[in-house]
Amino acid sequence: MIDRLPRRFFLLGGVAAFLSGCASKFRSYNGPEVTRVRLYKSQRLLVLDGTEGVLRTYPVGLGFAPEGHKQFEGDGRTPEGAYTIDRRNPNSLFHLSVGISYPNEEDIAFAEAQGKSPGGDIFIHGGPRKGIDPMNKRDWTAGCISVTDRQVEDVYAMVRDGTPIEIYA
Template identity: 75%
Template structure:
């Protein structure tokens, strides 16, 4: 009987720990509204701005070919230009992620003129696996912007769909 109770307690405790870990990735935010994101590729810096100025900054990792504007699917580049946050993925394989509206009409037209595909699915997301800081392993994504898991939890809570993002070389 004691063994059965001990096993049940262990199972319930394990399930509780698992559930509390899942709940922990969704944070709340009640501070100033984020009105714009600015990403500086050469400085490896993401800034979240409000009406009063910069609210938070984060070091970032980029696509594996960080120089230049993304032109084609598979080129490993991170886009440059003006876009918006257009979606969120709570089930991302990279912890959490928020989508960037790349490609825009100009990106699509340029790629079509070269008889190529522009690519897509550009996100700001967390790290590749536990224990690895994506900003220590620079430029490992296929064109996305990487921050740590903890940082994407903050960004995910702070940034709303429709928020403009300007990405500079």
């Protein structure tokens, strides 16, 4: 019995280490390069493209006011137009997040002409953390693009900074 005890601890420790590795939010990806991201707001569909075609698609949620192009800080809209993936946040309030280069020069100029701020910090991110109520709606963000936590892990692993993203109405 005493000889089995260290072996049991060793086996249980190995199983625990294996399972904790499976729980990591940081995934690896060794497939084809994502060359472009497309978002179709009206279809609530995010598409990751490679050189040979579509690699993945995901259903999404949008800003709480999903119609129209984001113009001002606090309007609840998701931008439309051509941007790039420009940053990532491993410590996001929303599991993980991948940044979009909104606002661009045109967005800034339009908002300034109206005497307002264009806003910013637009991301593709996971679901809300405990304590953040999405009001049980699909479109609940302040203008970001939401996917499930598992899906944002894929996007975070697959999409590199500098990848173009086209956002269509």
